[in-house]
Amino acid sequence: MTKGTMYNREAFLNNIAAKLGRERKRSGVTRPIYETQPQWDVMADYSTDQLVDVLKKQCEVIHTDVEETTMEKLPIVIDSVLKKYGAEKAVVWDDPRFSAFGLDSFLVREDVDIWGEAPGRENIRISEQADLGITFADYTLAESGTVVLMNGVGKGQSVSLLPTYYIGLIPLSTIVPRMSQVTRSIHKEAEAGRRVPSCINFISGPSNSADIELDLVVGVHGPIRATYILFDDR
Amino acid sequence: MPMKIAPEQTFNERVQTGLDDSYMRETVRSAQERLYTNKSKAENDLGHWEEWRTLSEQIRSHTLENLDYYLEQLSDNVVKNGGHIYFAQTPEEANQYVKKVAAEKEAKKIIKSKSMVTEETSMNEALEEIGIEVVESDLGEYILQVDDHDPPSHIVAPALHKNKEQIRDTFERLKGYDKSSKPEELTQFAREQLREEFLEADIGITGCNFAVAESGSVALVTNEGNARLATTIPKTQISVMGMERIVPTWEELDIMVSMLCRSAVGQKLTSYVTGLTGPRGEDDLDGPEEFHLVVLDNGRSNILGTAFQSALHCIRCAACINVCPVYRHVGGHSYGSIYPGPIGAVLTPLLEGYEDHKDLPYASSLCAACTDACPVKIPLHEHLIEHRKIIAEEEKKTSLGEAYAMKGFGLAASSPGLFQMATKTAPYMLSPLTKEGAIEKGPGMMSGWTEIRSFPAPEKERFRDWFKNRSKKGSSS
Numbered sequence: 001m002t003k004g005t006m007y008n009r010e011a012f013l014n015n016i017a018a019k020l021g022r023e024r025k026r027s028g029v030t031r032p033i034y035e036t037q038p039q040w041d042v043m044a045d046y047s048t049d050q051l052v053d054v055l056k057k058q059c060e061v062i063h064t065d066v067e068e069t070t071m072e073k074l075p076i077v078i079d080s081v082l083k084k085y086g087a088e089k090a091v092v093w094d095d096p097r098f099s100a101f102g103l104d105s106f107l108v109r110e111d112v113d114i115w116g117e118a119p120g121r122e123n124i125r126i127s128e129q130a131d132l133g134i135t136f137a138d139y140t141l142a143e144s145g146t147v148v149l150m151n152g153v154g155k156g157q158s159v160s161l162l163p164t165y166y167i168g169l170i171p172l173s174t175i176v177p178r179m180s181q182v183t184r185s186i187h188k189e190a191e192a193g194r195r196v197p198s199c200i201n202f203i204s205g206p207s208n209s210a211d212i213e214l215d216l217v218v219g220v221h222g223p224i225r226a227t228y229i230l231f232d233d234r
Numbered sequence: 235m236p237m238k239i240a241p242e243q244t245f246n247e248r249v250q251t252g253l254d255d256s257y258m259r260e261t262v263r264s265a266q267e268r269l270y271t272n273k274s275k276a277e278n279d280l281g282h283w284e285e286w287r288t289l290s291e292q293i294r295s296h297t298l299e300n301l302d303y304y305l306e307q308l309s310d311n312v313v314k315n316g317g318h319i320y321f322a323q324t325p326e327e328a329n330q331y332v333k334k335v336a337a338e339k340e341a342k343k344i345i346k347s348k349s350m351v352t353e354e355t356s357m358n359e360a361l362e363e364i365g366i367e368v369v370e371s372d373l374g375e376y377i378l379q380v381d382d383h384d385p386p387s388h389i390v391a392p393a394l395h396k397n398k399e400q401i402r403d404t405f406e407r408l409k410g411y412d413k414s415s416k417p418e419e420l421t422q423f424a425r426e427q428l429r430e431e432f433l434e435a436d437i438g439i440t441g442c443n444f445a446v447a448e449s450g451s452v453a454l455v456t457n458e459g460n461a462r463l464a465t466t467i468p469k470t471q472i473s474v475m476g477m478e479r480i481v482p483t484w485e486e487l488d489i490m491v492s493m494l495c496r497s498a499v500g501q502k503l504t505s506y507v508t509g510l511t512g513p514r515g516e517d518d519l520d521g522p523e524e525f526h527l528v529v530l531d532n533g534r535s536n537i538l539g540t541a542f543q544s545a546l547h548c549i550r551c552a553a554c555i556n557v558c559p560v561y562r563h564v565g566g567h568s569y570g571s572i573y574p575g576p577i578g579a580v581l582t583p584l585l586e587g588y589e590d591h592k593d594l595p596y597a598s599s600l601c602a603a604c605t606d607a608c609p610v611k612i613p614l615h616e617h618l619i620e621h622r623k624i625i626a627e628e629e630k631k632t633s634l635g636e637a638y639a640m641k642g643f644g645l646a647a648s649s650p651g652l653f654q655m656a657t658k659t660a661p662y663m664l665s666p667l668t669k670e671g672a673i674e675k676g677p678g679m680m681s682g683w684t685e686i687r688s689f690p691a692p693e694k695e696r697f698r699d700w701f702k703n704r705s706k707k708g709s710s711s
Contacts, residue, residue: 004313007331012321012531013302016477019538025303031482032296038285039488058502116519123519124467128433144502153517157466161459179503183488186509190449190484195315198515199465202507207459210499211374211391212398212417214265220373220421221428222459222506 042143043177051142051175052230058145062205063218065227074231075106078134078167081227082111085165087131091115094154097136101171101233115156127158132165133223140170143178144204147228151199160203166223168203171233237354237586239385239570245593252565258387258395262565265394269556272500273607280496290493291611293486294547297478301538304447304480305529311450315512317525321477325355328530332357332439332472335526336366339470341436345428347454347461348372349441350389350550351474351530353572354585357439369431371460373424377401380408387566387574390498390552395565428460438464438522442475443549444490445527448483451511452527455494457504465510471522473510477529478546484509490549493609497551533585541620545580547610552577554604554614560597569594576604580617588625595621 017024043051052068059066069077082090091113092098098107107114113126127133135155137147147168151157160166176182179202186196207222218224240248252258277283297304305321312319322328336344344366346352358368358379370379374393378384381404386392393401398415405411405423413419443455452473454461465471481487487509495501514521537546555561555575566574571582571591579594595618598604604614 004316005318006309006313007319008321008323008327009306009309009319012323012477012529013305015323015531015535016302016305016538019535020299020302021539025300026306029300029303031486032292034289034292036285036289038282038289039492041282042280062505120519128429141503146503151518151521152515156518156520157462158520161462161466179488179492179507180485183484187448187484190446196449196451196484196509196511198315198511198513198518199521200509200511201462202503202509204501204503204505207457207505209373209421209458211372211377211393211458212401212420213261214268214391214394215398215417217417217421220425220458220460221371221432221463 039180048172048175054142055145062145064145064205067229069231071101071231074101075103077229081167085132087165089130090132090134091127091130091159092134093159095136115159116154123156124158127162130163133159133163134167135160136169137174139176139182140174141178142175146202146204148182149201150197152197157199161222164224166226168228170228170230173233237571239567248568248570249564252568257397258565263562266556266562273497273553276496276500287609287611289489290609293489294610297482298546304482307447308445308450308480312527315450317512319527322528322530325532328355328528329357329360331528333360333364336437339436341366343367343435344437344439345369345371345432345435345464346439347464348375349474351441351476354532371428373458376424380404386572389550432463432467435468437470438468440464440473442473442479444487445475445480446484446487447480449511451509453487454508455491455504456506459506462506462508466520469522470524472526474528477531477534494549494551497553497609537584542584542617544612545617547612548577549610551609553607557603557607559599576614580614583621592625
């Protein structure tokens with residue numbers, strides 16, 4: 001890891017403290033007890049099935065297709081989505097969950113590349129050339145139709161970004177009501193002094209833009225279409 | 235000065251240009267309606283909106299009160315993660331640092347995702363001066379850049395003032411585009427053009443929606459995916475943030491992002507919310523090898539400890555712009571600043587001084603729709619009144635009568651109860667100027683547009699109430 005550097009901090013922060021009319025605060029600042037915390041009431045008592053319903057409804061809003069299946073049928077459903085998109089090359093994470101969920105045979109297909117098998121930046125090129133990227137969700141947010149990806153070794157961020165199409169594999173055990181549950185868990189990690197993953201992505205459907213006359217166009221720099229495949233792993 | 239737009243014109247001339255642009259006015263009108271409707275729906279879907287606003291205000295207020303503490307924590311963590319952090323007092327310092335990094339990397343091409351702060355510092359021009367090609371990758375910014383660096387007119391949808399035919403013509407003339415004016419085809423063209431640029435770029439420059447102090451992270455909130463590309467492919471990432479764009483922990487990030495997405499575009503979350511923490515890990519195969527964070531003051535610290543401190547709570551959602559009746563008529567460029575609308579009218583004189591922006595606090599009907607719309611409860615119209623008071627009383631830039639009027643406003647604005655009463659009585663106080671319910675001769679800034687159209691006099695029903703009733707009825711104006 002490169003060594004970090006810092007420039008001009010003391011004068012900059014001294015000035016801020018002076019403008020605030022006090023000495024520098026270097027310790028003893030604690031977050032206030034917020035008088036209202038409505039985030040914890042959102043879908044607080046929902047069952048997984050109810051959360052799945054919310055998720056599916058939200059996916060209509062964010063132009064994302066949803067397939068529901070079982071672990072046994074997972075390979076067939078993935079294959080059908082590949083065909084739906086006419087995808088000839090797919091790139092997937094190097095993720096033990098593929099094996100755990102019975103997808104070993106999928107990984108050895110000729111038209112599937114695994115992130116990290118090629119050397120270094122070659123992986124970026126492979127993802128850029130792929131028609132479709134597949135990752136698992138580390139968390140899934142019902143409210144916003146979001147898959148949360150903790151990128152890292154084996155789990156390149158390019159896989160969910162560079163190909164034309166994207167499949168998010170969603171084990172039902174990953175579903176939580178909203179962003180709050182995930183950010184709390186990241187906060188706990190940080191609080192315990194552990195480094196958080198260098199890239200965490202909250203992805204809600206395909207890329208889009210409304211920069212031309214505020215007309216929504218689905219598919220800009222990221223994937224232009226996306227499918228979530230839900231399966232029960234509980 | 236970098237923040238300025240069309241400084242060769244006076245405020246009234248810019249307003250006139252805006253008023254004469256009937257296309258722009260129609261686009262802005264329909265955009266405002268759509269964005270307002272989307273935001274209202276998002277508020278209702280979420281429920282307890284006022285509680286969310288209260289929480290958001292409390293978070294912003296606590297963070298700003300302890301800004302030095304949280305910036306220290308942020309910088310310690312950035313360095314611990316192996317990143318580099320540069321505190322820049324001025325735009326020149328910020329640009330100088332970025333140029334130094336670019337020179338060290340022998341960068342030829344830099345890809346940028348949307349950043350208002352780098353607009354503030356004119357970073358593109360600074361980099362182009364040393365021979366680096368800078369490519370904007372946000373679709374709206376890209377359109378403006380291709381069109382000879384046309385300035386942005388809205389902080390969320392920068393090319394709002396252009397229609398699709400104008401965009402097609404620009405692409406055709408300057409980029410060899412030969413398809414239709416359909417937004418899908420124009421967007422597809424930009425995707426193809428820009429994908430190449432991303433793959434070639436040596437450095438990616440981004441803004442920063444929020445930095446997270448506890449982990450030294452930078453959060454980017456986008457829909458297009460360009461900020462992800464700019465932080466995935468190039469070997470060096472530089473993020474530039476206004477010094478106030480920080481939250482203590484990921485828990486506050488959740489709240490601020492939830493409010494930003496809903497208030498800006500009515501989405502629960504944008505397509506991509508990306509949290510980036512330092513450069514890539516040793517065994518990672520994508521993401522930047524080097525990470526730099528530039529923290530910019532540029533006049534912001536002068537706002538701390540003043541009556542305007544809450545202006546720094548702004549999360550740049552543009553909700554105030556989307557409800558402003560003055561913006562609706564005059565458009566973004568009239569404000570002469572990259573920050574238009576109510577927040578621009580409050581912020582620009584604070585960042586750049588009154589001298590060149592003394593008209594801005596008058597570019598408001600004080601209807602308070604902005605204050606009602608603000609997700610972090612910045613009392614925008616009260617700040618505008620405070621500006622007018624300062625201009626009138628301390629700088630003696632307006633007539634004696636104005637000065638007296640402002641004194642009255644200052645007193646009233648200091649108490650919400652009195653202020654409510656004042657806005658209710660305004661229709662009666664303005665009556666000498668009105669004729670059958672319309673103002674035909676406006677004072678100051680208003681005169682620029684009462685020359686061609688009558689400005690509706692404040693109704694006996696306050697705008698806030700009127701607007702609420704109106705949207706409930708679901709009728710159009």
